[in-house]
Amino acid sequence: MPPSKTKTRSAWLLLGLLAIACGSLYIPGLTGALYYDDIRPLSGLASVVDLDSALYYLSSEISGPLGRPLAMLSFLVHVEAWPGAIENILLFNVLLHLVNGTLVALLAHQLLSLRGLPGSASSWIAVGAAALWMLMPLQVSSSLIAVQRMATLSAFFVLAGLLIHLRGIAIENRRPALGVALQALGLVGFTLLAMFTKENGILLPVFALVIEATLLADRTGRLRLLRTVAGGGTLAIILAYLAYSALRSGGVFGGREFDLLERIQTQPLILLEYLREAFAPRPYGLHPFHDGYPKVSSLAEQPDALFAAILWPTLTVLAIRFRRRHPVAAFAVLWFLAAHLLESSVVGLELYFEHRNYLALFGPCFALAWAVGRTPLPYRRLAIAGFAAYLATLAAILFHVTSLWGDKLDAAETWFVHAYKSPRAAEHLALLYLEQGRLDEAYQVMRIQVDDCPGCVASVTQAALLACATGDEQRTRDYFNQAERLAIDARNVGGAVSALNAMHNAVEEGKCTLLGYDKLEALNRNLLRQQTAGLGALSRKAIHINLQRIAMARGDADIAFEHLKEAWAADRDRTLGHAIIRRLLERHAVEEAKAFHREELCRDLPKHPVLARTARKQCDESMQAILGAARGHPQRTGDARTGSTP
DSSP: OOHHHHHHHHHHHHHHHHHHHHHHHHGGGGGOOOOGGGHHHHHGGGGOOSHHHHHHHHHOOOSSTTOOHHHHHHHGGGTTTTTSOHHHHHHHHHHHHHHHHHHHHHHHHHHHHHTTOOTTHHHHHHHHHHHHHHHOGGGHHHHHSGGGHHHHHHHHHHHHHHHHHHHHHHHTTTSHHHHHHHHHIIIIIHHHHHHTTOGGGGGHHHHHHHHHHTTTTTOOOTTHHHHHHHHHHHHHHHHHHHHHHHHHHTTBOTTOSSBHHHHHHHHHHHHHHHHHHHHSOOGGGOSSOOTTOOOOSOGGGOHHHHHHHHHHHHHHHHHHHTTTTSHHHHHHHHHHHHHTTTTTTTSOOOSOOGGGGTTTTHHHHHHHHHHHHTSOHHHHHHHHHHHHHHHHHHHHHHHHHHHHHHSHHHHHHHHHHHSTTOHHHHHHHHHHHHHTTOHHHHHHHHHHHHHHOTTOHHHHHHHHHHHHHHTOHHHHHHHHHHHHHHHHHOSOOHHHHHHHHHHHHHHHTTSOOSOOHHHHHHHHHHHHHHSTTTOOHHHHHHHHHHHHHHHHHTTOHHHHHHHHHHHHHHHOOHHHHHHHHHHHHHTTOHHHHHHHIIIIITTSOOSSHHHHHHHHHHHHHHHHHHHHHHTTOOOOOOOGGGOOOO
């Protein structure tokens, strides 16, 4: 066997061993926890009992406009074991990460082959890039946060689609028909698959455009112009969408503590922070809780943010200008920025999430592996030895990080210390303490959190709840008064709304005797009155449901019904609509129930066929209940599959 083939086989054998090693390093993390974003999409598994309920589950996700049905389909694998399936869910995620690492190697190899890199060098560089990408501790959040399978499964389709697309380019001169078919399949078919897993899968043609403009800039082909037009057209659509989103927001994001300008000023600095954490990771800085990340309100007052704001546009211009002279460096820059185009620009998402780098890091990893593999011969062995030592260091850090993530309580206590003023980190630790019956320790956590972040209205409200539960009368009063003051100006009150709901439960169950319904009503109304412009629809709905519960507890059915209707007006939740019909029938307002059924609840059904079928069935049941009430024979209305009703 020729030496080059032996070296190539050795490279791919090494990739297999590295994948096994990487999987082993992730094993300690499989005993980890569920986090805030996991609960909604996964809890619906409990309602899946037959084909209809499974189809409803696949169709009901609200994380994005397309519903992410392919990601939801992957969660159905765990339905039989839910809710004890957390370890299996995370194992699936880790295996998917290893598969994606293999695709990264194959994609890098295909790119290098198209550039005409001779011998086994392309295999070794590809394996080096994949090893670096797989072993980066920053990637942990993509696999050990259950719901981020949406991101990694979408990445699978992006990587596979690009690989197929590039294979079509490689053979288009020898086998034109097959080459065209493969390019179309990779660029169109897999973009759709990626988008129906997570919407940023639409970036696949943009990645193809980056490849075309940098690594393949000197390559000619029959379809080059068509590929460029397809990628450029997709990029134009995305940029138009971003411009529309920015204009539509009016510069203000409901329920966020930052506005459009602050987001634009903060993101360049965050992009640099992502790269630092990727290539020089701090083990305790890698966690799920970055909701306390400080916004940049003035570039003039933060030189590092000003530097980042100048750096990225400069790098973009240089990458485009010198893409032919330095194609690999240009590819790394443009790929990284393309991957962040949707989630790290003007859309009103949270400022910082580690999983946004899952695909983005391929470009920088490819460039670093290329630099090592193409080091001049006198220094190449030294460069390779240094790279191997670096990978070993990353592997050791990765093991430390996954071991921490796998110990729920130790991780929560560590992250509470290291997560900058994060209300979620404090709440996560407090909830773990409460699950263990450690009320006093949970209370101490929230006291420390409020001291660190006195302007966090959600944390202050939760501290008031725990102070009340522990019988601390003075601090209960102080925290509650503080929450009322914060409610006037706070821009993000979502956590406070859920805390008030929990406080109502505690009052109702006799676990909080220092507060009454008057106080709860005052704070709910204060949030609603002061924050109407900044509250999202879901928060407004939740506040009205809180007020409805308070009114019901007082026996004031009329006020409760008014809040139920206000909650419906805020969100048009069909569960609330059916609850309104039940209340109207209880009041013998049959004609009013008919009018509500006809003009509001059942006039516009969902466009999704599965959701429309479920809604139509519920509407039929409601009408039967209305007709039964008209005849003097009331029937039950509603469908348990939609969840509980007020």
